[in-house]
Amino acid sequence: MKLSSRRQALTFLGASALVTAFPARSQDAARYPERPIRLVIPTSPGGTMDAMARLIAEHLSASWKQPVLVDNRPGGNGAIAYSMVSKGQADGYTVLLSISSLVQTALLSKTPTYSIQEFTPLAVVAMLPNAFAVGKHVPANTVQQFIEWAKSQKRGVDYGTSGPGSSGNIMGGTLAQASGIDLVHIAFKGEAPAIQAVMGGQIAAVFGSTGSLVTQARAGNLKVLAVALPNRLKDYPDVPTFSEAGFPAVNLPGWSMAAVPAATPKPIVDRLSAEITRIVQLPEVSARINSFGFQPEGGTPEAARRFLHEELTRWGAAIKAANITPE
The missing domain is CATH 3.40.190.150 (Bordetella uptake gene, domain 1)
Structure with a gap:
């Protein structure tokens, strides 16, 4: 009898704890x-x-x-x-x-x-959306022109991103597969040094945030060739999407x-x-x-x-x- 009573008491106490816990949590949410x-x-x-x-x-x-x-x-x-x-x-x-x-x-x-x-x-x-940009030293103003130029480079073409496994890294790999060009990934510790490298001519291209790249393009520091979105951005209507450029697989916003x-x-x-x-x-x-x-x-x-x-x-x-x- 004592064991049975003890079990009943523990069951009651456990149930009581649950009942009181839920109102407390609800009160926390209300406040x-x-x-x-x-x-x-x-x-x-x-x-x-x-x-x-x-x-x-x-x-x-x-x-x-x-x-x-x-x-x-x-x-x-x-x-x-x-x-x-x-x-x-x-x-x-x-x-x-x-x-x-x-x-x-x-x-x-x-x-x-x-x-x-x-x-x-x-x-x-x-x-x-990420954008794709090239340095002023690269003789290309469209994605297709970039592809044609890259195919003429015997040692491949360096492109920078904010790091390994980033959106830009995946998009670069997708562009290389879709176009048949040799793109060499250079992983930087963040987007800013990657953009600085392409503006300084250390690398040919970069994947980065549209706002950052278009700002530099408007200052004449680089050229933005495409953006990864279903439609062109409202504030940047002159930049085509990757689909418009002929590479829908790279359109990965x-x-x-x-x-x-x-x-x-x-x-x-x-x-x-x-x-x-x-x-x-x-x-x-x-x-x-x-x-x-x-x-x-x-x-x-x-x-x-x-x-x-x-x-x-x-x-x-x-x-x-x-x-x-x-x-």
Whole structure:
């Protein structure tokens, strides 16, 4: 009898704990946010991604009357930022603003330090198209002219990117496969030194963010030949897409997605998603995002989850086609 009574008591206590835990969690969600939020991004301060993060943080802070702090965690093609957030508290106070390396790094790492399943997507914030540019010393003003020139180079043609396994690396490999040219990948520690190298004539070409490359092109420092998007960018209508240039397989736009650790309560997920989408779609914010060379988006957690699944498939196929192996 004593054993039976003890089991009944433990069962009751366990059930009571669960009952009291759920209302507490609901109350936390109802009060959210009641302290500062950290917005983690996988890039260095000063770039266009950093500028977009700070723009969103400023509006979130104004709306919710809580500080929103941008935390730059570059390195490892995003792995440092992604690992930190994936292992963080699932309470809505650590939010990731990723780029497409979230998928690429997971696919290309032999020993990944995070998994996609450790995140709950909030919304696709923006499309971040990469552009392809060449130095002024390269005798080409179109992608086709570049291909013809590259075929005449006996030692191959160097192209720079922000690092191994980056969008630019995958796009470069895809362009080489599709066109039959010999492209030699030069991995830099970030986009800025890659752009400096092509402007200085150390390398022939570079894949990088559209905003950064077009800014340099307008200053006469390099030539932008194509952008990776289904349609031309609103603010850069003179730059053709890779599809228009005859290489649809290279049309692999990047993106930025907001996400939180997987166990974050749904009310907090929904509130974050709705507020980030509202901010991104404000006319003044949308205009700023366009000026960075990005395309503002927004949407629901469900739509973001479907998009992420599709991107895993798309980038997985591109990596295979480009013969890029895990490191």
